[in-house]
Amino acid sequence: MTSVGYIVKATIDALRVAARNFVKPERITVYYPYEKLEYVRMRGWIGLWTEKCTSCMLCARICPTNAIKMYPAPNAKRYPGVDYGRCIMCHFCIDICPADALYPTDIKELAWYNYREMIYTPDMEREPPKVEETYKYVKVSIKYENGIPRKIETVK
Amino acid sequence: MDWGFLFSARLWFFVLMFAASGIVLLTVVWFERKAAARVQMRVGPYHVSPQLGGYLQLLADAFKFIISEPIVHKGAYRLLFMWGPAIFVTLAFGASLLIPLTPELRLIRDVNLLPYGLVFSLVVLLLVSIAIVLIGWSANNKFAYIGAAREALIVTAYELPLLLSFLAMVILYGTLNPIEIVERQWLAGALLNPLAFLVFIIATAMATAKFPFEIADYEGDVATGPYSDYGGIFLVLSFAGGAYYATFSYSFLATLLFLGGWGIPNFAVGSWPQDMLGHLLLAGWFLLKTTILMMFFAFLRAAMPVLRLDHTLLFGWRGLLVLSILAVVWSVVLKFVGI
Amino acid sequence: MREESYGLVLGERDLGAGRRVLDIFWGPQHPTSGHTRFIVEVDGDIVVNVTPDPGYVHRTMEKLGETRHWIQNIPLFERLSLPDAINVTWAYALAVEKLLKYDVSPRAQYLRVIMGELSRISTHLYDLGLHGIMIGSSTGFMWGYGLRELLVHLWAMVSGSRTTPTWVVPGGVRTAPPDAFYEQTKGFLQYLEKKIDEFVRVVVKNPVGFYRLKDVGYLSKEEAARLMATGPGARGSGVAWDARKAYKYGIYDELEWDICVEDGGDSLARTMVRICEIKQSAGIIRQALDRAPREGSLVGDAALHRLPPKLREKANEYVKLSGFFVVMLPQGEGTGITEGGRGRYYFHVFGDGSEKPYRVRISTPSWQNLRPMIKAFIGSRLMDLPAIYGSFGYFPPEQDR
Numbered sequence: 001m002t003s004v005g006y007i008v009k010a011t012i013d014a015l016r017v018a019a020r021n022f023v024k025p026e027r028i029t030v031y032y033p034y035e036k037l038e039y040v041r042m043r044g045w046i047g048l049w050t051e052k053c054t055s056c057m058l059c060a061r062i063c064p065t066n067a068i069k070m071y072p073a074p075n076a077k078r079y080p081g082v083d084y085g086r087c088i089m090c091h092f093c094i095d096i097c098p099a100d101a102l103y104p105t106d107i108k109e110l111a112w113y114n115y116r117e118m119i120y121t122p123d124m125e126r127e128p129p130k131v132e133e134t135y136k137y138v139k140v141s142i143k144y145e146n147g148i149p150r151k152i153e154t155v156k
Numbered sequence: 157m158d159w160g161f162l163f164s165a166r167l168w169f170f171v172l173m174f175a176a177s178g179i180v181l182l183t184v185v186w187f188e189r190k191a192a193a194r195v196q197m198r199v200g201p202y203h204v205s206p207q208l209g210g211y212l213q214l215l216a217d218a219f220k221f222i223i224s225e226p227i228v229h230k231g232a233y234r235l236l237f238m239w240g241p242a243i244f245v246t247l248a249f250g251a252s253l254l255i256p257l258t259p260e261l262r263l264i265r266d267v268n269l270l271p272y273g274l275v276f277s278l279v280v281l282l283l284v285s286i287a288i289v290l291i292g293w294s295a296n297n298k299f300a301y302i303g304a305a306r307e308a309l310i311v312t313a314y315e316l317p318l319l320l321s322f323l324a325m326v327i328l329y330g331t332l333n334p335i336e337i338v339e340r341q342w343l344a345g346a347l348l349n350p351l352a353f354l355v356f357i358i359a360t361a362m363a364t365a366k367f368p369f370e371i372a373d374y375e376g377d378v379a380t381g382p383y384s385d386y387g388g389i390f391l392v393l394s395f396a397g398g399a400y401y402a403t404f405s406y407s408f409l410a411t412l413l414f415l416g417g418w419g420i421p422n423f424a425v426g427s428w429p430q431d432m433l434g435h436l437l438l439a440g441w442f443l444l445k446t447t448i449l450m451m452f453f454a455f456l457r458a459a460m461p462v463l464r465l466d467h468t469l470l471f472g473w474r475g476l477l478v479l480s481i482l483a484v485v486w487s488v489v490l491k492f493v494g495i
Numbered sequence: 496m497r498e499e500s501y502g503l504v505l506g507e508r509d510l511g512a513g514r515r516v517l518d519i520f521w522g523p524q525h526p527t528s529g530h531t532r533f534i535v536e537v538d539g540d541i542v543v544n545v546t547p548d549p550g551y552v553h554r555t556m557e558k559l560g561e562t563r564h565w566i567q568n569i570p571l572f573e574r575l576s577l578p579d580a581i582n583v584t585w586a587y588a589l590a591v592e593k594l595l596k597y598d599v600s601p602r603a604q605y606l607r608v609i610m611g612e613l614s615r616i617s618t619h620l621y622d623l624g625l626h627g628i629m630i631g632s633s634t635g636f637m638w639g640y641g642l643r644e645l646l647v648h649l650w651a652m653v654s655g656s657r658t659t660p661t662w663v664v665p666g667g668v669r670t671a672p673p674d675a676f677y678e679q680t681k682g683f684l685q686y687l688e689k690k691i692d693e694f695v696r697v698v699v700k701n702p703v704g705f706y707r708l709k710d711v712g713y714l715s716k717e718e719a720a721r722l723m724a725t726g727p728g729a730r731g732s733g734v735a736w737d738a739r740k741a742y743k744y745g746i747y748d749e750l751e752w753d754i755c756v757e758d759g760g761d762s763l764a765r766t767m768v769r770i771c772e773i774k775q776s777a778g779i780i781r782q783a784l785d786r787a788p789r790e791g792s793l794v795g796d797a798a799l800h801r802l803p804p805k806l807r808e809k810a811n812e813y814v815k816l817s818g819f820f821v822v823m824l825p826q827g828e829g830t831g832i833t834e835g836g837r838g839r840y841y842f843h844v845f846g847d848g849s850e851k852p853y854r855v856r857i858s859t860p861s862w863q864n865l866r867p868m869i870k871a872f873i874g875s876r877l878m879d880l881p882a883i884y885g886s887f888g889y890f891p892p893e894q895d896r
């Protein structure tokens with residue numbers, strides 16, 4: 001009858017663990033639009049300083065998804081524009097740029113109404129896009145205290 | 157015009173049962189989600205009514221389901237497919253209407269008929285599984301068929317123990333009259349015959365497809381089984397709502413049989429409608445116990461996986477049946493000893 | 496009403512000799528089957544035959560790999576199996592390193608081990624979570640994914656992306672973790688071990704879950720070897736094979752750890768192998784965190800040499816790709832093998848002197864585990880299918896490539 005003993009004991013044990021978690025929840029939920037998780041690093045939207053760009057086209061060539069198109073400019077140069085419908089935020093283009101003309105940002109909350117708006121021309125790449133903050137938010141991050149993850153507000 | 161009917165016990169019973177079961181349902185489903193969320197490192201319903209902790213989420217969900225288009229697919233047996241959920245929920249909720257809420261708040265007026273009401277409510281509850289089989293059959297889909305077949309198999313596992321545990325309590329009390337049953341519980345029935353209580357609880361979990369016996373509608377292989385073709389209002393009436401009404405009715409019955417029903421020691425209630433507050437207090441006490449019992453079933457979701465079908469049958473026949481026979485023996489012994 | 500079109504028995508197929516089976520099309524649109532189809536033939540409740548019908552998420556990875564610069568393949572191959580992104584790209588990086596004769600800097604070796612083990616834990620959590628929901632425990636699912644959420648925060652800290660690190664490059668790694676990473680990882684590991692213990696008590700040792708897994712989907716040691724099971728599929732059947740020990744890549748032989756083997760051969764054994772490996776990985780990461788040099792170049796000398804001088808100074812912090820983009824693959828071939836969470840990843844890269852690989856051959860564990868899994872399916876009950884499927888950690892996108 002060891003198996004009956006095991007069944008009863010293990011059932012009670014499982015219920016006990018669940019009850020302990022019920023009494024002392026270890027929540028890690030982030031209420032997204034009101035709280036935003038702060039990652040230390042985040043690869044996001046790609047900016048361009050056109051004045052630094054030498055039109056070497058390396059960025060367009062290394063892009064794994066062919067997201068970069070070179071747009072002719074009035075000064076007979078060509079500048080890159082990113083199609084964010086294709087971009088996978090690998091930041092290869094930034095890594096390859098010999099003139100540091102492309103710069104990384106951590107803007108990752110990008111959404112558009114239609115696909116045409118996703119195609120950024122060099123002019124649009126100059127300024128980071130305006131992210132509409134519909135809600136006031138606080139930045140939070142997750143820290144471990146006594147081995148339990150805690151969500152804490154980080155002061156800006 | 158005579159306004160006396162406004163105080164009729166039957167009317168009040170009816171209204172109370174409908175309103176209360178709705179609120180109990182709202183609370184239990186909310187509790188189920190919140191409890192599971194607490195165990196599972198998350199928050200659960202929140203954004204609908206943040207002040208109430210997401211209490212109204214279920215209403216929003218129900219509204220969404222009700223306004224969505226009910227689809228009857230080609231090949232379904234239309235009549236049963238559409239009426240199945242209605243039959244389901246009627247049977248599931250109707251059973252609880254046959255049991256009095258307090259000595260006077262009841263649907264069956266004739267005291268001599270009350271024993272039949274109790275038996276009949278159990279019979280009606282056991283018919284719910286037939287409604288599930290009907291639903292599964294009418295959907296004409298392999299997963300639904302398998303789910304329905306499973307439901308039919310599980311019935312064999314829990315029906316006999318359920319009836320035997322009922323029998324055990326009836327032997328113990330020596331009556332089928334709910335009012336007398338409550339009066340005889342000088343100690344809660346669950347303490348008088350814990351075996352019968354255990355069997356009844358487990359059988360209820362099986363009958364209402366609560367974890368760990370969510371087998372007929374097990375997502376893993378049969379994709380919500382009999383209900384896999386339902387959407388919209390059909391889903392609300394069968395899988396989402398009906399199953400909870402069945403749990404409510406079973407818990408209602410269990411509270412009457414094992415937890416002392418409406419009885420509060422040393423509290424005698426006057427007659428309706430003079431002692432209205434007293435009756436409402438008793439009704440509230442009854443429903444509170446029912447809710448707590450349902451919350452236990454709801455909490456199992458957080459702790460349990462799903463048992464296998466053949467193991468469930470094995471458990472039903474080798475475990476529950478033996479336990480329930482022992483419960484009957486225990487009752488008979490108690491009866492002879494003279495408690 | 497046409498009676499003949501209703502009922503279970505009428506849906507059955509007569510096999511002759513009085514035997515009838517019912518075909519069930521399990522997937523690709525099914526809550527648990529994933530993006531693949533299994534044509535399951537059941538006789539009553541017993542599964543008599545299973546025919547897999549894979550290919551729904553075939554993405555022509557191998558062919559695509561031939562059409563682009565070899566460095567561009569890193570983000571591509573990582574998408575074979577995003578839960579195990581580091582180990583996949585590591586295998587590719589090993590193959591390219593062999594081909595280009597690149598060396599790996601000591602610091603990168605430690606960082607790769609740390610991230611590779613995190614990747615293994617991530618895969619195991621992913622699989623355990625899915626396995627949990629497959630046997631009906633939503634708590635197991637949420638815990639697995641909740642822990643994985645904490646883990647991808649660590650990935651984001653190091654690489655800047657939650658699930659697509661694109662972090663391993665031939666010769667080393669792309670970015671150095673910030674100092675906070677070391678503290679945070681230790682906190683995570685402590686919590687992970689506690690939670691995994693609770694997972695075992697709520698899901699695996701819970702009798703309901705225990706009997707769902709025990710003696711289900713049996714695969715004997717001989718069959719596991721013959722059908723070339725890999726990862727937990729093999730180690731759960733008593734085959735003590737682990738690419739980390741067999742090929743000694745990285746610095747695994749400098750660290751202390753054991754191969755997790757269980758002799759049961761059933762779903763329970765495979766699950767316990769996973770759980771044991773999570774604990775072992777936590778141990779490996781702790782050792783590597785203590786020993787990892789905080790300073791030093793992120794790439795080996797050969798790759799460093801290719802970087803422009805301005806970037807060479809920064810190679811302790813990050814590595815830019817310009818040094819890699821100008822390198823052609825020489826004529827020759829190189830192989831890379833790593834042990835991922837689900838088993839062995841194998842990359843065979845052929846170079847022909849141009850920047851594009853001439854051919855990339857990929858072998859993934861889920862594809863290898865398909866046959867053993869089918870073998871384990873047969874003879875089980877219908878309700879066991881998810882329990883077996885989950886125990887192999889089968890992952891259709893990785894299988895289809």
Ligand code: SF4
Pocket residue numbers: 046062063064065066067068082086087088089090091092093094
């Ligand atoms: S981040 Fe990657 S995908 Fe996006 S534009 Fe740059 S190279 Fe292309």
Ligand code: SF4
Pocket residue numbers: 052053054055056057058059060079080096097098099100101102
């Ligand atoms: S790599 Fe840099 S410099 Fe060259 S074209 Fe792109 S942005 Fe301009």
